[in-house]
Each structure stands twice: as C-alpha cells, then as structure tokens.
Amino acid sequence: MAIPSVTPLAAVRRSAASPSVVGTVLRHExxxxxxxxxxxxxxxxxxxxTDIVVRLTGSAPRAMSTLLNLVLLVVPLVTMxxxxxxxxxxxEFNELLLAQPVKRTALFSALYLAxxxxxxxxxxxxxxxxLAxxxxxxxxxxxxxVTTVGSGLALTFIFGGLALLIGIRIEDRxxxxxxxxxxWLLLTVGYDAVVLIVATTLADYPLERPMLGFMLLNPVDLARSVIVLQSDAAALMGYTGAVMSRFLGSxxxxxxxxxxxxxxxxxxxxxxxRSFDRRDF
Known part of the structure; x- marks a missing residue:
C-alpha cells in the first residue's frame, strides 16, 4: 500500500508548534x-x-593570491x-507560510540559512x-x-544578510x-576609489589612524586585509590594509x-x- 506524500505546507502545519519548524522549512528551501x-x-x-590555478602556480600561496578576486568580487556578487x-x-510561498502558525523569526532563520x-x-x-x-x-x-576560505565564507554570510535586507525592503524585483x-559595486570598486580620492586630497594630513576606522565600513576591504596580512603580497594590501599592517601588526x-x-x-x-518582522505581507 502506497504511503501518501506530505507536501511542504502540510509538514509545516504539522510541526508549526514544535521547534522542528525551522528544520522543515529549511529542508524545503x-x-x-x-x-x-x-x-x-x-x-x-x-x-x-581553483584546479586550473593550482596546476599553473604549483603552490598554495601563489594560488590563493591569484584567487583573491574570486573571493572578494565573485563570491559577494553571486551571493547578493x-x-x-x-x-x-x-x-508567495512565504506569504502562505505566514498564514500558518509559524513564527516569523523561525521562518526568517530558515530562509537565511537556506x-x-x-x-x-x-x-x-x-x-x-x-588543494587537497x-x-x-x-x-x-x-x-x-584557512584565512582565504574563511574570509570567503564570511562574505557569503554578510552578503546573504544584505541580499535579504534589500529583498525585504524593496518589493519590485x-x-x-x-x-x-x-x-556590490560600492563595496567592491567604489570604496577603493573613495579611499584613493580622500588619501590624495588630504595627503598633507595624518590620515592613517582615521583610515583604520574607515576600513570598518567595508566588509570586502576587511576580508582583503585578513587574507593579505597572512601573506607577503604587500602590493595587494591597498591603502587601508597597509595602514593596518603598520599600526596593528599581523x-x-x-x-x-x-x-x-x-x-x-x-x-x-x-x-x-527586523524588517521581516515588521513587514505587512
């Protein structure tokens, strides 16, 4: 005798009152x-x-330096x-789920993790x-x-949160x-241009320490600094990365x-x- 299949919505209804609702929605997503x-x-x-780069370079440090743009540019763009x-x-499926006794926090957690x-x-x-x-x-x-892969994972979680924030706030696709x-352009390309303009315009002033705080405004620059501080590729540090290496050390x-x-x-x-909790679906 065939066992009837359970639709995702039926599964959510069945587990809405239990902690497994996050797992149910997460599996569906x-x-x-x-x-x-x-x-x-x-x-x-x-x-x-990565395989092509490793074959051509023959070493992990040179491969990581070559793949830096993949981590800093492609990963944020794809995630966003x-x-x-x-x-x-x-x-529409999320709106249907919210009509069930499902907590918004649980649904948001499942959507983000998925x-x-x-x-x-x-x-x-x-x-x-x-590499293995x-x-x-x-x-x-x-x-x-470890630092390169970890920075790529951090950018995935960062731009995943930014993507959901933009999607929730802006209804038109x-x-x-x-x-x-x-x-993405502002955080990857535009930020470096702004830093360069500020550094050249105010070159007569001590900008090193303010730039350390300015660097916190850009996760891509933070990831680049984390990666490059573990390598000898000083030319890839950029202005803020060089300042961090000089004042704080590796x-x-x-x-x-x-x-x-x-x-x-x-x-x-x-x-x-917070935007998801307050939105009127």
Whole structure:
C-alpha cells in the first residue's frame, strides 16, 4: 500500500508548534535552491578555476593570491544576486507560510540559512578539494588557506544578510536587483576609489589612524586585509590594509579585521530580521 506524500505546507502545519519548524522549512528551501542548479554551477566553476590555478602556480600561496578576486568580487556578487532573486521567487510561498502558525523569526532563520549554507558549501568545497588532491598545502601555507576560505565564507554570510535586507525592503524585483548591484559595486570598486580620492586630497594630513576606522565600513576591504596580512603580497594590501599592517601588526590586525567581519555578519542579518518582522505581507 502506497504511503501518501506530505507536501511542504502540510509538514509545516504539522510541526508549526514544535521547534522542528525551522528544520522543515529549511529542508524545503534547500531543495528549492538546489533544484535551480545555480549553486551547482557556482561550485563546479569554483572547483575548475581553483584546479586550473593550482596546476599553473604549483603552490598554495601563489594560488590563493591569484584567487583573491574570486573571493572578494565573485563570491559577494553571486551571493547578493542569488539572495535577492530567491527571495522574490519564494515570496508567495512565504506569504502562505505566514498564514500558518509559524513564527516569523523561525521562518526568517530558515530562509537565511537556506540561502547561505549551500553557497558556503559550494565555495569551500570548490576551493579545498583541488588543494587537497594536488597536495600543495604545507604547514607554512595552511593558515593562509584557512584565512582565504574563511574570509570567503564570511562574505557569503554578510552578503546573504544584505541580499535579504534589500529583498525585504524593496518589493519590485528589478529595483531590488539593481540596488543589490549598486551596493556590490560600492563595496567592491567604489570604496577603493573613495579611499584613493580622500588619501590624495588630504595627503598633507595624518590620515592613517582615521583610515583604520574607515576600513570598518567595508566588509570586502576587511576580508582583503585578513587574507593579505597572512601573506607577503604587500602590493595587494591597498591603502587601508597597509595602514593596518603598520599600526596593528599581523596578529592584532587580523583579530581586529575578523571582529569587523563578525559585526558585518550580525548587523545586516539583525536589520533584515527586523524588517521581516515588521513587514505587512
């Protein structure tokens, strides 16, 4: 005798009053994310690119320096676009879920984790598997590899929160995507241009210490500083990274930048959850 299948909505109704509602919604959202194959394409692309770079460079430090743009530019862009598009794609289903006895905090947690966990897994596996099978990681380069992958994961969680914040605040999908692109451009390209303009315009003033605080306004620059402080690639530090290395040193500078990244993870997610709780669906 065939056992009738349980729809996601029926499963949510059954577990709405129990702590497993997050797991139920999370499993459904994970299946939805994985079905569109975007995460698979991102993971395979990262794996192939890392494998090619490792084959050409032959060492983990040079491979990590070459893959710096993947971590700082591609990962935030993919996460931002995936988050905004997936939010608008599942909006009707979310409204249906909110009609059930489901706590908004639990639903938001499931939506956020369903966005960032597959992307984080695809990125980390795509980076680590080629390094493992080529056996290029030694004790001297292990910390650089961990820092690079960890910074990419941090940017995934940061831009996942920013994507949900933009998606929740802006109802129109096109406007949301354009806002996400503008935010990504501002944090990746525009920020460096602003820092350069300020540094050249006010070159006669001592700007080193104010720039340390200015760096906290950009998670991408924080991630770059964390990565480069573990390597000898001083040319890749940028202005704020060089200032951090000079005044704080490698160890203290890494701890300060990691603390800034943690704050960037918490604040956008908290703002997005607050907007989700207050939104009238």
């Amino acid at each position: 994970l299946r939805s994310v994985l079905r569109n194959r975007g995460v698979l394409v991102f993971g395979v692309g990262t794996l192939l690119l 676009m995936a988050g905004i598009i997936s939010w608008h794609a599942s909006r 966005l960032v966990l597959p992307l984080a897994g695809a990125f980390s596996l795509g980076m680590l598997l080629p 099978w080529h056996r290029v990681v030694d004790p001297a380069s292990a910390m650089l590899v 096109l406007r949301g995507v354009m806002t996400g692109l503008m935010a 160890t203290l500078g890494t701890v300060a930048a990691a603390g800034g990244l943690l704050a960037w993870i918490v604040v956008p997610v908290a703002l997005a959850r």
